[in-house]
Amino acid sequence: MDPAELTSITTTKTKSFLAGAIAVMPLTIAVIPWGILAGSFALEVGLTPVESQAMSAIIFAGSAQLVALGMIKAGIGIGSILITTLLITSRHLLYAMAMRTHISPLPLKWRLGLGFLLTDELFAIANQTHKGDTPAQHQFDRWYALGGGLTFYFGWNIATLLGIVAGQSIDNLGELGLDFAIAATFIALVVPTVKKPSILVCVLVSLMLAVVCAVFAIQAGLLIAAISGMAAGMLYAKLTNEGSVVATDADSTQATVTVKKEDNV
Numbered sequence: 001m002d003p004a005e006l007t008s009i010t011t012t013k014t015k016s017f018l019a020g021a022i023a024v025m026p027l028t029i030a031v032i033p034w035g036i037l038a039g040s041f042a043l044e045v046g047l048t049p050v051e052s053q054a055m056s057a058i059i060f061a062g063s064a065q066l067v068a069l070g071m072i073k074a075g076i077g078i079g080s081i082l083i084t085t086l087l088i089t090s091r092h093l094l095y096a097m098a099m100r101t102h103i104s105p106l107p108l109k110w111r112l113g114l115g116f117l118l119t120d121e122l123f124a125i126a127n128q129t130h131k132g133d134t135p136a137q138h139q140f141d142r143w144y145a146l147g148g149g150l151t152f153y154f155g156w157n158i159a160t161l162l163g164i165v166a167g168q169s170i171d172n173l174g175e176l177g178l179d180f181a182i183a184a185t186f187i188a189l190v191v192p193t194v195k196k197p198s199i200l201v202c203v204l205v206s207l208m209l210a211v212v213c214a215v216f217a218i219q220a221g222l223l224i225a226a227i228s229g230m231a232a233g234m235l236y237a238k239l240t241n242e243g244s245v246v247a248t249d250a251d252s253t254q255a256t257v258t259v260k261k262e263d264n265v
Contacts, residue, residue, distance in 0.1 A: 035160045044167065056156055122145060197242065209225035
């Protein structure tokens with residue numbers, strides 16, 4: 001390969017990596033209070049500083065970590081903890097299915113690496129489309145995803161380390177309201193994706209059911225809300241033929257572009 005061509009490819013990869021890091025940075029900053037809470041709570045439960053840090057480094061799942069720590073503190077058995085965390089993180093299976101067409105052609109090391117780094121935040125930025133793009137036009141960039149995933153991973157672990165250090169010197173850290181970062185992060189993830197009526201229906205149904213289940217202390221409330229919201233959104237899209245309308249609009253746009261190009265010729 002020509003040295004100039006190799007340099008160009010390396011520069012493109014670096015730019016994509018940095019672009020992914022920059023794209024996820026606001027979300028990384030937003031979860032710092034969440035990571036601090038996870039680190040300090042782990043100490044409160046009885047884990048050592050090394051075990052607390054290892055939990056973030058190996059598990060790398062904020063909501064699952066906090067729930068698991070709460071269950072450990074309550075003395076609940078390992079079987080129940082595993083089942084509960086499995087249900088909480090089951091949404092990652094949906095993320096993986098949605099990204100399968102982009103990920104499956106990649107080498108094994110890329111599939112394993114991006115699979116480990118896959119979070120709500122990475123899924124959000126890696127599947128962003130530019131204005132005017134149709135889903136078919138969206139191109140997945142492995143280096144962009146790697147930059148975003150690694151940046152968020154290191155950010156989460158640094159935040160956990162801050163929580164471990166603060167938890168050893170500041171009492172009642174959990175009473176400072178840091179858990180609000182959890183809600184704020186997911187709001188920041190969800191709102192930009194509400195671009196179609198079916199998605200709005202999905203969000204509203206999930207929101208309503210999540211509140212109702214919380215009021216009545218239903219254990220599987222989040223799972224019920226998530227599944228019901230997706231079902232309601234799909235039903236709305238089917239009844240209103242939303243997908244057909246989007247496809248027609250995309251075809252019309254493509255036809256208009258083609259006509260303009262022919263006119264210019």
